[in-house]
Amino acid sequence: MTQDVEALRTAPADLPASLRDVVEYRKSGLSLNHVVGCPLDCAYCVRHLFDNYDMKRPHLVMDDEAAVVALTTHWAFRPHRTPIQIFNRATDPFLPRVKDHLHKTLELLDGKGLTNPVLVISRWRVNREDVERMERLTSLKLTVLVTWSGIDDDRIEPIDSAIAEKTLATLAAHAVRTKRILYWRPIIAGINDGDDVIGRARELARLADATVFTGLFHRGQIRAHMRSIGVPDLYDSAPRRKIMPRLVERNILDAFGDQPIFRKTSCAVAHAHGLADYNGHLGIERICDICPAGQVEICAAAHAEPSRELITALAGEAGLVTGTIEIANGRILVEDSTEQQRYFIQHATGFQVHDKSHPHLPGRHGRAEEGWE
Structure with missing residues (x-):
């Protein structure tokens, strides 16, 4: 390894167990996180949920070789199929020294x-040398999702959005094989949903292969942190799902018009690569009503209800009780499941998997109730 790679400190022994386990299943893929710690201080960061927000310096949990073994031998990993995310839970992948581990892992x-x-998600600097190194990859279907918000309140987001804008421009100028997505998030009603921000997002979208817009996780830990730094409650509730009010979505869609924009990350990734959505969103009413016709055709050609035998076998691998599984209305319905169990089956079949206790209501697109009542 290079000197820069060796400069990362080893993670402390008392690192929370949730972060010492470097492989976790998330909706957009099997997530590998063997570097933890971030100095960027975005107030809404999911690190609040992992008791890691106060670790400002990146630390190494294990070396890259061991991490790749942990990922590729994980029970849920399927070569050539399982979507993968790298450093999306506890650091930014393009921070100094961290990006050496990113490149080595890739x-x-x-x-x-x-x-x-x-999928590699970042709001930090990606330079031409980074792009050239990623462009030398020959097999992986790599997508860089450039996180941009347009938020100008330093308490909520101290990182200048101009950094992400420059990163997107660098990717647009030098990347061919590596796909780039404008990842517009988190959109917060009354904070960054005005006409000026929407207009800037439309301009930036022209530099991207696809654009995703999404709302805010307003969990209890995040709301508590916001209060501690003097930010009034952004929403009334603290639900398990992201908040994206109906009127905010409507204003964005009206402004974008025929310019492609996607509600779901995997839809944008699929569009960028010309592939079918690995999350099978086509089966859910009205999620895909904003997608380009050509993308809907690609997804429709690949979307097929899996056999009960296959679902039962996959549920068994995931340790899920199979007796209560149903197939109805473009989705597989299960009970008493974890997210990891559902996403494993979902990615293995390209078909939506929902737990009956958390139904997706029509037109809500898997979002929280606030703003949709």
Whole structure:
């Protein structure tokens, strides 16, 4: 390894167990997080949920070789199919020194000839040398999602959005094989949903292969932190799902018109690569009503209800009780499941999997109730 890679400190022994386990299943893929800690101080960061927000310096949990082994031997990993995310839970992948681990991890996976989709999410600086190194990959389907919000309240987001704008421009100028997405998030009613921000998002979208817009996780821990730094409550509730009020969505869609924009990350990734959505959103009423016709055709051609035998076998692998599984209205319905169990089956079948206790209501697109009552 290079000197820069060796400069990362080893994670402390008392690191929370949720972060010491470096592989976790999330909706957009099997997530690898063997570097933890971030100095960027975005107040809404999910690190609040992992008791890691106060670790400002990145630390190494294990080396890249061991991390790749942990990922590729994980019970849920499927070569050439399972979507992968790298450093999306507890650090930014393009921070100094962290990006050396990112590049090494990508190269180790690519060296195995794997063609899995790989998502890398960042709001930090991606320079031309980074792009050139990623462009040398030959197998992985790599997508860089450039997080941009347009938020100008330093208490909520101290990082200048101009950094993400420059990153997107650098990718647009030098990336071909590596796909780029404008990841417009978090959109917060009354904070960054005005006409000026929407207009800037439309301009930036022209630099991207696809654009995703999404709302705010307003969990209890995040709301408590916001209060502690003097930010009034952004919403009334603290639900498990992201908040994206109906009127905010309507204003954004009206402004974008025929310019492609997607509600779901995997839809944008699929569009950027010309592939079917690995999350199978096509089966859910009205999620895909804003997608380009050509993308809907690609997804429709690949969307097929899996056999009960296959679902039962996958549920067994995931340790899920199979006796209560139903298939109805474009989705697989299960009970008493975890997110990891559902997403494993979902990615293995390309078909939506929902728990009956958390139904997706028509037109809500898996979002929280606030703003939709």
